[in-house]
Amino acid sequence: xxxxxLMKGNEAIAEAAIRAGVDGYFGYPITPQSEIIExxxxxxxxxxxxxxxxxxxSEVAAINxxxxxxxxxxxxxxxxxxxxxxxxxxxxxxxAASELPCLIVNxxxxxxxxxxxxxxxxxxxxxxxxxxxxxxxxxxLAPASVQEMADFVxxxxxxxxxxxxxxxxxxxxxIGQMMEKVVLPPQKERLSNEELIxxxxxxxxxxxPASRERNIxxxxxxxxxxxxxxxxxxxxxxxxxxxxxxxxxxxxxxDAEYLIVAYGSSARISQKAMQIGREKGIKVGVLRxxxxxxxxxxEINKLADQVKGILTVEMSAGQMVEDVRLAVxxxxxxxxxxxxxxxxxxxxxxxxxxEQKLIGG
Numbered sequence: 001x002x003x004x005x006l007m008k009g010n011e012a013i014a015e016a017a018i019r020a021g022v023d024g025y026f027g028y029p030i031t032p033q034s035e036i037i038e039x040x041x042x043x044x045x046x047x048x049x050x051x052x053x054x055x056x057x058s059e060v061a062a063i064n065x066x067x068x069x070x071x072x073x074x075x076x077x078x079x080x081x082x083x084x085x086x087x088x089x090x091x092x093x094x095x096a097a098s099e100l101p102c103l104i105v106n107x108x109x110x111x112x113x114x115x116x117x118x119x120x121x122x123x124x125x126x127x128x129x130x131x132x133x134x135x136x137x138x139x140x141l142a143p144a145s146v147q148e149m150a151d152f153v154x155x156x157x158x159x160x161x162x163x164x165x166x167x168x169x170x171x172x173x174x175i176g177q178m179m180e181k182v183v184l185p186p187q188k189e190r191l192s193n194e195e196l197i198x199x200x201x202x203x204x205x206x207x208x209p210a211s212r213e214r215n216i217x218x219x220x221x222x223x224x225x226x227x228x229x230x231x232x233x234x235x236x237x238x239x240x241x242x243x244x245x246x247x248x249x250x251x252x253x254x255d256a257e258y259l260i261v262a263y264g265s266s267a268r269i270s271q272k273a274m275q276i277g278r279e280k281g282i283k284v285g286v287l288r289x290x291x292x293x294x295x296x297x298x299e300i301n302k303l304a305d306q307v308k309g310i311l312t313v314e315m316s317a318g319q320m321v322e323d324v325r326l327a328v329x330x331x332x333x334x335x336x337x338x339x340x341x342x343x344x345x346x347x348x349x350x351x352x353x354x355e356q357k358l359i360g361g
Contacts, residue, residue, distance in 0.1 A: 003184045009149040009175040010035035012182045013079070013105060016153035018045045021188035022103075023074035024052045026065035030084045031117040032173035033107035037079070050190055059084045063091030063104075070100035071217045073196045073204030075157055079105035081173075082123050083114055085131075092166060093132030097219035097234075099203075101160030103153065104138070104168045107176040110342035118342025119173030121264060121315040127170045128293040128323070135231055137238045139167045139245065140292040142263040146180035154185060163241055164203070170292060172315065174265035174344065247290035248299055252278070256285030258358055259303055260350070261324050262313040263289045266338075270313045273350035284354065292320070297327035304331040309358035313350050314338040333358060 007015065014036045017025060027037045037055060045051035056062035062078050069076035080088060085106045095102060108123045110116040125131075127140045139159055141152045149171060156167040191199065197206045201215075208214050221227040249267075252274060253259065262270040267288040277284040287303065289296050304310065309332055312321040321336040328334050337353035339345045 001186050005182055005184060006179055007146060007182050008035055008177060008179050009143075009146045009171065010107065010177070011039045012146050012150040012184075013153055013169070014039035014043070015184055016150040017077060018043065018049060018051055019185050019187050020154045020157055021049065021075060021190040022051050022077055022157075023190055024054070024065070024069045024076045025078065026054050026056050026062040026069070026076070027078050028056055028059050028062050028080065028084060030081045032109055032119070032176050033079050033081045033105065035176070036105065049187070059087035060091065063088035063095075066102050067091055067095050067098070067100065070095060070102040071098065071205050073200035073206060075190070077103035077105065079107065081107050081109045082111050082120070085123065085126065089126075089132035092138070093134050093136060094219045095166050096136035096138070097134065097230075098217050099164040099234075100166070100217065101157070101164055102166050103156045103160060104166055106168060106170050108170065108172040110340065116342040117173070119265065119315060119344060120340060120342060121172055121266060122317070122319065122340060123170065124292065124314070124316060124319040127168055128295070136234065137241070137293055139163070139165060139241060139294075140170050141167065141247075142170050142290060142292050143175060144264055144267045144288060146175065146178065146182045149175060150182050150184060154188075159245065163237060165237065165241070170264070172265055242294035245291060246294045246296050246298070248296040249288040249290060250299075251286040251288070253285035253287060253303060255283055256303075256306070257283040257308050258285075258354060259307045259310045260284060260286045260313055260354070261289070261300065261310055261320070262286065263292060263320065266313045266315055266345070269345055269347055270350055272347035273313075273354070276347055277351050277354065280351070282351070282354070282359070289320075295323050295327070297323070300324060300327040301329065301331075304328045307332065309333045309335065311350075311354050311358060312336045313345060315344065316340050
């Protein structure tokens with residue numbers, strides 16, 4: 001049954017994973033997401049549901065363990081923070097090419113390099129533009145609350161298995177470390193091996209019965225024409241995802257003359273900035289992308305016909321702003337405001353930037 005708790009965002013992800021019937025978690029500690037693996041180790045979910053939790057010897061090992069478990073049709077996940085995700089990118093590309101479902105959680109910290117342990121959103125490019133090598137995409141969900149940290153775990157697995165693709169939850173150190181009330185979902189039962197074979201036996205490596213050919217999972221194809229055909233198949237799938245899985249939230253957009261576009265913790269800050277702006281007589285609305293890929297380009301393009309200007313608010317040097325400008329296609333002015341390197345913008349800074357860059361600009 002549902003349960004209400006006061007939890008950190010990282011803890012909420014971990015508990016939601018247990019309740020989603022995850023088969024295996026493979027990870028490595030790195031601030032600010034270490035509570036995920038710590039919580040799982042303390043909870044001993046192998047006793048609750050049979051879920052296996054393993055601290056791998058490295059991030060590279062962890063993602064390849066996910067690759068193997070996902071290939072067997074299991075619900076597999078990993079989590080890390082920015083430099084740790086960088087180490088996983090080769091394996092993520094392999095998993096995407098092999099069309100396997102899994103969940104990757106990135107609780108971002110400041111960079112580049114080892115950077116700082118403070119929050120950031122500078123992994124946007126890495127998450128939505130592929131990150132690893134080759135033409136592939138990740139379906140990327142951006143939570144803005146502890147509740148969404150929990151809710152997006154089960155949603156991620158639904159999408160991952162629906163499209164046989166890796167899904168990323170792109171969070172940050174603010175939401176990972178903050179505490180809020182969260183409603184936890186009821187426990188889902190893990191699939192038995194028999195149920196798994198019946199459901200995913202057409203592609204998963206579950207052992208070869210006499211009734212079918214072998215299921216072979218690989219990302220290697222030495223014949224160029226066959227590799228091109230596989231890429232066409234992947235691009236068709238990504239097109240289907242982009243047509244059907246766009247998610248966003250609009251706040252006070254109906255009468256808005258100016259629009260703030262922000263995701264994750266920046267969207268929470270922007271929501272308060274919107275309130276301050278409205279109190280000052282500025283008709284400002286907020287559009288929050290929930291899926292960073294597929295990106296809500298069409299909705300932003302529609303709003304560009306209504307508003308006078310758009311400000312993106314990001315904890316980065318300006319990354320999502322490029323996708324907003326592509327969506328607007330030159331119709332109106334699009335500006336960026338952000339803090340980075342672990343700094344967090346304030347609502348008053350956001351409104352000041354809106355006034356300076358759009359209203360007075």
